[in-house]
Amino acid sequence: MAAMIMTAVLNAIPAPAQAGTPAGVSAYPVKDRGLVVARLPRSSHGVPYFLYVPARPRADAMPLVSVHGISRNAPEHAAAFGPLAEATGKVVIAPRFSPRGCRRYQRVLEDCRSDKALLTTLDGAAADIGVAVDRFDLFGFSGGSQFAHRFAMLHPERVNRLALASAGWYTLPTRHYPFPVAAAPDSPRGARLQATLAGFLAIPTLVMVGEHDTVRDRTLRRSHLLDRRQGLTRVERAAHFARTFRQAADDAGIAADLRFRTLPGCGHSFTECVDKGGMATLLLDWFAAGS
Numbered sequence: 702m703a704a705m706i707m708t709a710v711l712n713a714i715p716a717p718a719q720a721g722t723p724a725g726v727s728a729y730p731v732k733d734r735g736l737v738v739a740r741l742p743r744s745s746h747g748v749p750y751f752l753y754v755p756a757r758p759r760a761d762a763m764p765l766v767s768v769h770g771i772s773r774n775a776p777e778h779a780a781a782f783g784p785l786a787e788a789t790g791k792v793v794i795a796p797r798f799s800p801r802g803c804r805r806y807q808r809v810l811e812d813c814r815s816d817k818a819l820l821t822t823l824d825g826a827a828a829d830i831g832v833a834v835d836r837f838d839l840f841g842f843s844g845g846s847q848f849a850h851r852f853a854m855l856h857p858e859r860v861n862r863l864a865l866a867s868a869g870w871y872t873l874p875t876r877h878y879p880f881p882v883a884a885a886p887d888s889p890r891g892a893r894l895q896a897t898l899a900g901f902l903a904i905p906t907l908v909m910v911g912e913h914d915t916v917r918d919r920t921l922r923r924s925h926l927l928d929r930r931q932g933l934t935r936v937e938r939a940a941h942f943a944r945t946f947r948q949a950a951d952d953a954g955i956a957a958d959l960r961f962r963t964l965p966g967c968g969h970s971f972t973e974c975v976d977k978g979g980m981a982t983l984l985l986d987w988f989a990a991g992s
Contacts, residue, residue: 737752737783738754739751743828743829744821746817746818748796750796751778751797752779752795752830753779753780754830755789755790759789763836763991763992764793764834765794766794766796767795768846769844770844775795775796778971781975781981788989789992791988796818796819808851808881810855816856820856820859823837836858837861838860838861839853839860839863840866841868842866842974843867843868843920843969846866849864850863850871851872854884854894854898857900857904858900861904862987864907864987865909866909866910867911868935868942869935871941873945874901878930879891880894882927903950903955905958905959906957908939908942908959908962909983910935910936911935911936911967911969911978912964914935914967915935917933921934939961946959964977
């Protein structure tokens with residue numbers, strides 16, 4: 702199903718809509734739930750995205766933006782969080798960054814300026830579906846987790862609650878190394894992050910990683926500096942980021958709400974983390990707590 706949705710969106714070929722679906726919208730049923738809706742951005746500076754709109758959306762429920770990893774499985778994100786949407790009344794928005802136009806979207810400040818692309822996309826989505834996106838909950842998996850925490854560092858005023866799963870590596874909220882390894886202020890990018898770092902550390906943040914996510918595969922970024930400073934595996938690096946986050950918040954006098962969880966029975970797989978690791982349930986509780 703995901704491949705069919707992706708083809709329809711990227712080639713802008715309309716797919717058969719369900720009865721009652723607005724004109725120009727391609728909708729696909731999700732078993733036992735509602736619809737994942739594929740949309741093209743209103744602006745050329747945005748990106749395609751996928752929606753899950755619950756049967757009873759709540760006007761006061763902040764949207765959930767869920768960002769894919771390098772597999773770019775945005776439709777799967779929108780579908781996987783259908784139960785969360787139905788339980789909370791949240792609209793789920795899953796952007797899809799192009800491997801051509803936005804290859805290194807995880808870095809945020811490089812290539813396409815993926816942070817600005819997301820904000821442009823959300824402005825269009827708000828106009829399309831009538832949901833305020835001034836602030837939203839943000840989740841990312843793997844490369845999406847890299848994007849999510851860097852986006853939150855740059856735009857903390859937009860993020861209500863943050864959840865990160867299985868990032869390969871992190872930008873640490875410290876001054877010890879230049880961006881993207883950390884946020885030393887001796888470059889324009891580092892100075893930009895330092896200006897918003899206190900806001901980032903104040904965002905309630907959940908850090909997750911599969912207990913078996915210990916393989917140093919080809920998708921894991923490796924360097925002497927990262928291995929030495931953050932750890933050899935995604936499990937070690939997630940734990941190190943959580944510790945560094947807490948220490949940075951303490952040093953700044955900020956009462957951080959930072960939780961760290963290992964997901965049982967899963968490695969580096971979004972589907973496995975949802976089906977075996979209980980990730981969707983954790984996220985439901987996490988984001989419901991901020992509603």
